[in-house]
Amino acid sequence: MKRILSLITVTLLVASVATAQPQKRRPTTQSATEKAAKAAATDRASLMFPTIVSMPEDVVWKRDIYRQLDLTKDKNAPMYYPVEPIGRQVNLFTYLFRLILTGRVTAYTYKLDGNESFEEKDKLAVKDMLERYGIYYEEKDGKLTVADSDVPSAEATRYYIKESIYMDQRTGTFSTKVTALCPILMRGADEFTTDATPYPLFWVKYDDVASWLAKLPMMASNLNNVTHMTADDFFAMNRYEGKIYKTNNMQGKVLANYCPTDSDMVAEQTRIEKEISNFEKNVWGSGFMPDTTKKDSVDAEMTVKAEKTKRGFLFGRSKSKDTTSKNSSANENRATAKEEKNDAPANTSPRVSARRQRR
Numbered sequence: 001m002k003r004i005l006s007l008i009t010v011t012l013l014v015a016s017v018a019t020a021q022p023q024k025r026r027p028t029t030q031s032a033t034e035k036a037a038k039a040a041a042t043d044r045a046s047l048m049f050p051t052i053v054s055m056p057e058d059v060v061w062k063r064d065i066y067r068q069l070d071l072t073k074d075k076n077a078p079m080y081y082p083v084e085p086i087g088r089q090v091n092l093f094t095y096l097f098r099l100i101l102t103g104r105v106t107a108y109t110y111k112l113d114g115n116e117s118f119e120e121k122d123k124l125a126v127k128d129m130l131e132r133y134g135i136y137y138e139e140k141d142g143k144l145t146v147a148d149s150d151v152p153s154a155e156a157t158r159y160y161i162k163e164s165i166y167m168d169q170r171t172g173t174f175s176t177k178v179t180a181l182c183p184i185l186m187r188g189a190d191e192f193t194t195d196a197t198p199y200p201l202f203w204v205k206y207d208d209v210a211s212w213l214a215k216l217p218m219m220a221s222n223l224n225n226v227t228h229m230t231a232d233d234f235f236a237m238n239r240y241e242g243k244i245y246k247t248n249n250m251q252g253k254v255l256a257n258y259c260p261t262d263s264d265m266v267a268e269q270t271r272i273e274k275e276i277s278n279f280e281k282n283v284w285g286s287g288f289m290p291d292t293t294k295k296d297s298v299d300a301e302m303t304v305k306a307e308k309t310k311r312g313f314l315f316g317r318s319k320s321k322d323t324t325s326k327n328s329s330a331n332e333n334r335a336t337a338k339e340e341k342n343d344a345p346a347n348t349s350p351r352v353s354a355r356r357q358r359r
Contacts, residue, residue, distance in 0.1 A: 062166040067242030078218040093156035107202040158184040
């Protein structure tokens with residue numbers, strides 16, 4: 001009986017201890033941990049490097065423009081150099097490529113129609129992109145790694161960007177904001193042909209990379225190499241230069257669809273640029289529009305004085321001649337009257353004036 005009682009006691013103690021222990025938590029998967037770390041890193045980057053305010057959704061006017069940037073141009077060169085990393089200095093493509101490869105930034109598939117889509121179904125599979133464009137990579141424990149020498153940054157000599165030109169009714173100002181970026185690989189040029197084939201890689205949403213671009217320094221001047229600016233400043237201040245190849249329109253056409261020749265293309269690009277500029281001037285009633293505002297009293301008085309001065313300058317000579325002739329004739333009349341007075345007889349009675357005496 002003692003043994004039975006001791007066994008029952010031990011069993012009860014074990015059961016109580018087991019019930020007192022908290023339930024075993026579910027093991028956290030690696031993907032969930034990585035997602036949390038990436039989200040935290042993104043939040044820290046946005047807090048440490050705040051960027052400009054996003055475009056309001058209820059703007060009264062907006063025009064979406066697509067431009068093609070040639071990085072061989074001097075104004076766009078800060079995006080391209082250094083081609084290969086030098087210490088901590090990297091160009092824009094290498095920086096974006098690393099962010100996408102490590103999962104910190106989400107890339108979206110470039111569609112055949114050229115329109116960007118930032119939906120969940122259009123997210124880019126990085127491994128498929130690397131295999132499609134022949135970029136050598138290594139995979140270990142589910143992580144993709146690419147050596148610096150294998151990053152095709154030298155071939156990324158062009159970019160597509162989407163910018164929105166809008167009027168903010170709250171501040172009464174016009175602004176231009178870059179909303180999407182797309183790097184392009186130029187391949188196919190060799191000793192037999194100079195025409196390279198463009199391969200657009202992916203779209204990235206600018207708001208997703210703005211906080212990261214605020215940490216990427218760029219050289220701002222060829223004359224003073226100490227001067228630097230961030231990549232976010234470069235796009236925020238519109239320091240780039242690019243030709244328009246598409247606008248948002250109801251038919252979804254690019255300029256090449258209705259501009260058969262190069263001269264027609266240049267004329268259409270110039271027309272669109274001027275159309276946007278004229279719209280801004282038309283809003284404020286200045287520029288190419290006539291000024292119909294009424295002048296105030298000060299302007300009116302100044303105008304009258306200017307007219308009088310102008311008239312006096314025009315007719316000053318004739319007035320001086322008339323004045324001289326009048327003065328000469330008056331002097332002659334005075335001299336004649338004096339001579340007549342001297343020739344008058346002596347017995348002439350003087351002129352008498354009577355004054356009435358007050359009573």
